[in-house]
Amino acid sequence: MLKAFKYRLYPTKPQTGDLERTLELCRQLYNSALQERRDTYRRAGQRVTFSQQSCYLPQIREELSEYKKVHSQVLQDVLHRVDRAFQGFFRRVKRGQKPGYPRFKGKRRYDSFTFPQAGANYGVKIQDGGKRVFLFGIGSVKLKLHRPLEGQIKTATVKREGDHWYIVFVCEVEPKPLPENNRAVGIDLGTNPHFLVTSDGEKVEAPRYYQKTQEKLAKVQRSLSRKKKGSNRYRKAKLRLAKLHRKIANQRKDFHHKLARKLVNTYGTIVHEDLNILALSRTPVAKGVHDAGWAEFLKILAYKAAEAGRRVIAVDPRYTSQDCPVCGRRERRPLWVREYTCPSCGTPLHRDVAAAQNILAKAWAEPSGKVSLRSPGL
Ligand SMILES: [Zn+2]
Structure with a gap:
């Protein structure tokens, strides 16, 4: 590979x-x-x-x-x-x-x-x-x-x-399979502030330093808009902005790599939402700022999984955030409701963890779930 x-x-x-x-x-x-x-x-x-x-x-x-x-x-x-x-x-x-x-x-x-x-x-x-x-x-x-x-x-x-x-070398490497692992996990690509939430109840946030750089970015952007176009100070602010953008891109990549590595080391099977279907089905406000990052993250995840001989499965995400993972009752709730008790079976639930559990269950229910083993882009 x-x-x-x-x-x-x-x-x-x-x-x-x-x-x-x-x-x-x-x-x-x-x-x-x-x-x-x-x-x-x-x-x-x-x-x-x-x-x-x-x-x-x-x-x-x-x-x-x-x-x-x-x-x-x-x-x-x-x-x-x-x-x-x-x-x-x-x-x-x-x-x-x-x-x-x-x-x-x-x-x-x-x-x-x-x-x-x-x-x-x-x-x-x-x-x-x-x-x-x-x-x-x-x-x-x-x-x-x-x-x-x-x-x-x-x-x-x-x-x-x-x-x-920079120089980018593309190399032919031998896959390095990890020892077999029967643990399976579902991941829900989270709503703010979570980047993702797992069916085991783990909630992963973007690291603090990354959030800090983003706050800085907003500041520089504001100061740029106050400067006179074409002036020396405008040009300088613009350079600073480009530099920050690069820094953010690098920090994001680093975060994605570490998170993907951790998931691949811990689980033998990783199930996530199919982003193509997600894009078609969800309302525009449902998931926030991480949108752009997910595709990138999933690509890294698929790649690392392939290298380690792990399985990554993408499933249809419809209704995963509405169904009760215990009894299957389907109910639409406003976005701000994060924790609730299922009115049918009385199970206390966290919306995103429940969604991740539903995502995991779908991988077994839909054997046609697409196994994504893509090669990395540059
Ligand atoms: Zn229930």
């Missing part, structure tokens, strides 16, 4: 210049390849293929010498990206969806380039026991390997995020 490892790069000033230049060359190649496809499609209704376009690469590198400083496979990967954008476009046309024609990438809108194979011959190589990485056309760049790299490197992508640079 594939696993991604992301590390911070510390390029020198001249190296940063070379990285920026590489991105710009890739962006220009992307846009001209897109242009060619658009023109041909408009004029003749015909498709240009990846192999037709990649034939030009040697010629481009011959005539535009700056392209010699970019590895040929990196350039091929750019053409692959154009190809994927078009395949997506044609797929949407075929399905009758709103197609959304592939777009040109503006300046600062092209933020990464990929070495599709790793190794010295392919333009990227780890050096000095992981303290540096050699990148074709850039040189030997300082690297912080904050956790060890595992498995066989398949691809390496260099990314710009704000004013930071």
Whole structure:
């Protein structure tokens, strides 16, 4: 299975210049390849293929010498990206969806380039026991390997995020099954302040530091809105805002990883709500600010579970927050009612814990419950 490892790069000033230049060359190649496809499609209704376009690469590198400083496979990967954008476009046309024609990438809108194979011959190589990485056309760049790299490197992508640079290695790793475990748990993706609640009654909140950064974010956002657009102070506040956004994203990711790790270590089977059905069925106010985070969290959970040989099941979430898990009585209650006693069987219940128990029960009741084993995105 594939696993991604992301590390911070510390390029020198001249190296940063070379990285920026590489991105710009890739962006220009992307846009001209897109242009060619658009023109041909408009004029003749015909498709240009990846192999037709990649034939030009040697010629481009011959005539535009700056392209010699970019590895040929990196350039091929750019053409692959154009190809994927078009395949997506044609797929949407075929399905009758709103197609959304592939777009040109503006300046600062092209933020990464990929070495599709790793190794010295392919333009990227780890050096000095992981303290540096050699990148074709850039040189030997300082690297912080904050956790060890595992498995066989398949691809390496260099990314710009704000004013930071990262490298993401996608590696082929062996799954590491944990010992068998018969414990099963249902999780309810919680309403505030809970991130999730388990059928065992555990209530997990987002960590304090994360909530604190979010409060800070709101403050910076307010102060930005008071500053004059285009002024020096506005620009500074904007930079601070971008930095905070990145910090929050990292903290959230860290929280997701730790929580997923804990669940996978504790339970052999984990049952959650199917987010696609949830999105269709619930009222917009029902679940608050965590929405965006759940999909991300479930992806990490599915991935860690697959790696450990655990089962993750997604079930239809309808009525899970209304039914009594003991006697099955269905009743709609206002959102603010968190704890109540079932009027039919007298069981004292907590709404979210009851929902989590119903979710768990559904996995056994609906054997068709979809087992989600997705591979991770980057
Ligand atoms: Zn009951």
